[in-house]
Amino acid sequence: AQSVAQPEDQVNVAEGNPLTVKCTYSVSGNPYLFWYVQYPNRGLQFLLKYITGDNLVKGSYGFEAEFNKSQTSFHLKKPSALVSDSALYFCAVRDGGSTLGRLYFGRGTQLTVWP
Amino acid sequence: KAGVTQTPRYLIKTRGQQVTLSCSPISGHRSVSWYQQTPGQGLQFLFEYFSETQRNKGNFPGRFSGRQFSNSRSEMNVSTLELGDSALYLCASSPEGGRDNEQFFGPGTRLTVL
Numbered sequence: 001a002q003s004v005a006q007p008e009d010q011v012n013v014a015e016g017n018p019l020t021v022k023c024t025y026s027v028s029g030n031p032y033l034f035w036y037v038q039y040p041n042r043g044l045q046f047l048l049k050y051i052t053g054d055n056l057v058k059g060s061y062g063f064e065a066e067f068n069k070s071q072t073s074f075h076l077k078k079p080s081a082l083v084s085d086s087a088l089y090f091c092a093v094r095d096g097g098s099t100l101g102r103l104y105f106g107r108g109t110q111l112t113v114w115p
Numbered sequence: 116k117a118g119v120t121q122t123p124r125y126l127i128k129t130r131g132q133q134v135t136l137s138c139s140p141i142s143g144h145r146s147v148s149w150y151q152q153t154p155g156q157g158l159q160f161l162f163e164y165f166s167e168t169q170r171n172k173g174n175f176p177g178r179f180s181g182r183q184f185s186n187s188r189s190e191m192n193v194s195t196l197e198l199g200d201s202a203l204y205l206c207a208s209s210p211e212g213g214r215d216n217e218q219f220f221g222p223g224t225r226l227t228v229l
Binding site for chain 1: 213219
């Protein structure tokens, strides 16, 4: 069965410091991995995805993520955090099987960046 | 292009009533998915429609149903509402619903069941 784990409910980081939001996954077959961000009272916004190819994926707003097949991880990173990055981040996976469009989401990680 | 729109944005109902939520996908997108978001359960998949056909369904009771129209607009219906149905209902669209397509989410409909 497909699943996603985000081991940290909260991540706190000072502005200007690098940030990492962790994600591990479990799927049958090749994984299709996504990161989304949610601001209060808003829907989810797509940040980046890994389908195949280079393990380092660059996305919106300066975010990037590193796919590690051996560790089944897809951690979200940013070299220098901004206060405006404070939001709820979701990792999601889709397998290569018959579930097609369905995304399996982690529980989310609340990122707080303080000035 | 306009984004995914959902109506209404907020809804208050009482137990036992039924409710219909509407979603208009991005123009040209043929796949529409619905998710329920609650603090306790997180984001849970309800169903996915593609070209007016439901092609994927999550683990929700039959009280939850949906449909898609020929213009790709979608509705979901919840009958005999329960307190536990209070949630943010999110609609997402993608061009073909393929495995490598990201989904674009609407702002959600906040349903409160009293």
